[in-house]
Amino acid sequence: MVSHKPVIFVVEPFGGSIRWHNPSLPLIYWDDYAVTRGDGIFESILIRDGHAANLERHAQRFCTSAAALGLPEPILNSWINATQAAIEEFGEGEGKCTWTYSRGRASTGIPTAWVSIQPISDVVLAQREEGVRVMLSERGWSFPSELPAKTLNYAATMATLRLARERGFDDVIFTDPDDGHVLEGATSTVVTVKGDKLRTPYDDTILPGTTQAALFAHAESQGYRCKQKVIDVDYLLAADSVWLVSSTRVAARVRRLGEDKLKAPDNENEIRSLIDAAMTRG
Structure with a gap:
């Protein structure tokens, strides 16, 4: 029980x-x-x-x-x-x-x-199944690259999430205010899928994602090609699918990015199974 x-x-x-x-x-x-x-x-x-x-x-x-x-x-x-x-x-x-x-x-x-x-929570379970609507937002803060810590100081992130929800979104993907490169989700790591290629944004201010690491290790054993890459918003829009991966939500497909709707890919169930299997192995 x-x-x-x-x-x-x-x-x-x-x-x-x-x-x-x-x-x-x-x-x-x-x-x-x-x-x-x-x-x-x-x-x-x-x-x-x-x-x-x-x-x-x-x-x-x-x-x-x-x-x-x-x-x-x-x-x-x-x-x-x-x-x-x-x-x-x-x-x-x-x-x-x-x-x-x-x-x-x-x-x-x-x-x-x-x-x-x-x-x-029921909200997290629903986002796993239904996907998420994501607002893009410049991130105005970061830890130095030599301090990759997962800290309790989440006030600015939570404020951005509240703003996103007020505007009809479920989540946030942060971008670099200087060059527009994609960084990470508010509480997740961004992963793109295009053919047999899985990519996650590279930037030395991004906290390494444990779920993304487990996914890439398992996906490579299944024949996928995985790596970190400097990514911009256009790259997200051109991908077959975009996912927010994290420990307890596991995977939520991005179904709307800003004002752009992202169609469900033909291999959505395959990718979900891949991520679930990676967590089971972990």
Whole structure:
């Protein structure tokens, strides 16, 4: 039976122990830097059939993010054990697992860390099936290329998403304000398909996508040609199909890009199956 409540396990960042936390009770203090400054990192992981998909890539990126922000090195065994305990508590069905690691309270200097699992939202499930309408937007901020961190500071991204929804779109693809090159989705990686070629935008400010990496590794084993490439909007419009791939939404086909409608390709089901298989292997 699928749990309808979140499952939370607290991870002690230094001791390595884990403990169950009642989701109806508070966890974060008023002076936690996650709240006051968005100072921390996170990873979102798909839970499917009792399995954390693509876990090794997520764990590697989590450690990279922690190092970039100067957080103590995560004790990965603790995070993985907490994830497995949360999966057992969560039960059957798909879930969104989030690893959250904050710099912690200003008054103690001790990091705050926890693992949570919640059901996949109906909105996400619908976008998987129906695709998404995407607004193009220049991105006015970026991390330096030497800091490829997945941080909690998502305020600007969320503001852009709210604007997109007010204008009748479901999501956003960011472009470089200087040269117009395509960067990434608000919470996803852009992937194009044209014949047997899969491409994803190249730019040193783009956070490497774990789902895209898993997809390319699997697709290459199936005979597809995959690589990063500098991409502009015209390239997206000329592709057979454009996808936003991410950990829990997995894949959503772009069916409208700005004012342009993108037709469903003949091989839509094949591409969906390819991406699903990549996540199963992860």
